[in-house]
Amino acid sequence: MARLILFNKPFGVLSQFTDRGSPTARATLSDYVAVKGVYPAGRLDRDSEGLLLLCDDGRLQARIADPRFKLPKTYLVQVEGEPQKPQLQRLRQGVELNDGMTLPADVTGIDEPALWPRDPPIRVRKAIPDCWLRLTIRExxxxxxxxxxxxxGLPTLRLVRWSVGDWTVAGIAPGEFTEISV
Structure with missing residues (x-):
């Protein structure tokens, strides 16, 4: 049986166990996960938060991370501005990026979710509204x-990965993890 760790990665933490080559020490997974023999199944940017999966089985790791399996990844996204129907429709149809067209995303506007506070907090500009989206991608x-x-036209202010496939970060505090067998 494979071990799978569901880790709630805080903002500012690298999705790796070491920080080689950096002149200043940055927080890594080793500061939070003292479990031997597990490796990240995919990545989550340093300035993103939420669910990061780690496992000890290479086949499971590949199945989670490899885009050809199209495992859905759901994010709670705070964006600058108020989304208009054409903007949401473009996300639903796929967006042309510098590395090609994305697959269509599932996206809906949501009320502000009850999340943990981010440290440091996002910048707030009184003259510019913001809103939250639930966005699911499969790459x-x-x-x-x-x-x-x-x-x-909706720059991201805060990005929280809420789930990957059926696994979710619900109930896991930032910097904490839950281990399950798969």
Whole structure:
């Protein structure tokens, strides 16, 4: 049986166990996960938060991370501006990025979710509204959600990965993890 760790990665933490080559030490997974023999199944940017899966089985790791399996990844995204129907429709149809067209995303506007506070907090500009989206993608390009929302005129302020497939970060505090057998 494979071990799977559901980790709620805080903002500012690298999705790796070491920080080689950096002149200043940055927080890594080793600061939070003291479990030997597990490796990230995919990545989550340093400035993103939420669910990061780690496992000890290479086949499971590949199945989770490999885009050809199209495992859905759902994000709660705080964007700058108020989305208009044409912007949401572009996300639903796929967005042309510099590395090609994305697959269509599932996207809906949502009320502000009850999340943990981010440290540091996002910048707030009184003259510019913001709103929240629930966005699901089935591929995993570098900084994809941020690039998609920016391409339709809705820059991302905060990005929280809520789920990957059936696994979710619900009930797991930032910096904490739950281990399950698969």
């Amino acid at each position: 995993g390009r570098n900084r994809q959600v941020r690039r998609m929302t920016a391409a339709v």
